[in-house]
């Protein structure tokens with residue numbers, strides 16, 4: 040009997056087996072079993088950054104390795120969290136224990152082990168700012184290794200390239216300076232006074248704003264931002280800015296310019312656009328939702344329309360932020376949508 044794969048799009052997708060593991064030894068046992076049976080194996084957190092394009096032909100492993108250990112030096116708090124800990128629960132626990140730093144990243148769905156993989160970010164903060172190390176299990180020999188340089192970028196890391204296959208994130212180390220600096224550069228957070236603001240106030244505000252703007256996957260299936268914000272060179276930006284003077288733009292240190300993918304999609308009049316059961320969210324155009332019993336193909340078809348329309352209107356090719364998983368494993372989302 041095939042088992043349903045948990046995914047925040049709430050799509051009806053199935054695998055030969057779905058197994059929750061709590062220990063490194065169990066991961067190795069699953070890998071050996073999958074290798075012996077010659078079937079693919081995929082490790083998942085909460086499935087909140089993943090689109091299964093069809094049923095998976097092997098074993099899906101839900102990483103549930105738990106545990107949070109907190110120690111300190113004179114300057115820093117050092118946190119080691121199991122990869123299966125829920126990210127928001129870690130952030131909440133730290134705030135409750137008066138350990139500030141991660142408050143801007145509150146309420147991001149998913150597990151701790153997934154945070155370094157796409158270098159999660161929100162409200163002016165990215166995971167990499169507090170990354171200490173990532174512990175990986177090398178499935179080919181059962182050894183644990185520690186990676187301190189994640190080569191982080193915008194929704195990128197070494198865990199998406201060099202350590203993508205045959206490695207599982209088992210724990211994550213985070214280093215939070217005791218000399219706390221609030222990050223208030225984004226949106227509603229700008230209204231706080233940096234002399235009086237506390238981490239708890241930021242945490243509460245981020246939770247409030249996110250809950251009001253983003254659809255709750257438990258109510259309306261979705262995978263958060265479907266596409267990355269595109270980064271273009273200054274010449275292309277200047278040409279576009281002449282035609283669209285009110286286009287939001289974020290100038291990068293390297294001279295390139297980041298645009299808001301949601302704004303581009305919205306300008307194409309695609310909010311609410313629906314294909315089958317999948318639709319562009321009416322409040323946030325960057326989010327594709329499972330509006331009415333969508334199947335994977337509805338989401339793929341909708342994403343293709345969004346990508347093509349933005350390409351035709353702005354000459355910009357949107358790249359998915361979501362990881363696409365097919366029968367045998369990850370596939371190139373750009374190829375599928377082009």
Ligand SMILES: Cc1cc2nc3c(=O)[nH]c(=O)nc-3n(C[C@H](O)[C@H](O)[C@H](O)COP(=O)(O)OP(=O)(O)OC[C@H]3O[C@@H](n4cnc5c(N)ncnc54)[C@H](O)[C@@H]3O)c2cc1C
Pocket residue numbers: 047081082083084085086087088089102122147148149150151152153154156157158159160161206207208209253254255256261262263264362
């Ligand atoms: C409503 C909503 C809002 C969101 N907001 C944000 C946001 O503000 N900022 C942001 O950055 N992201 C956001 N996301 C995306 C998502 O929450 C993050 O990418 C999160 O880190 C994914 O965690 P997950 O455990 O669900 O990952 P999954 O979807 O389970 O996995 C993601 C990928 O990592 C691999 N993987 C998972 N665990 C492991 C492991 N232990 N070892 C090796 N590989 C592994 C999987 O195979 C898959 O390829 C949002 C998503 C939703 C649904």
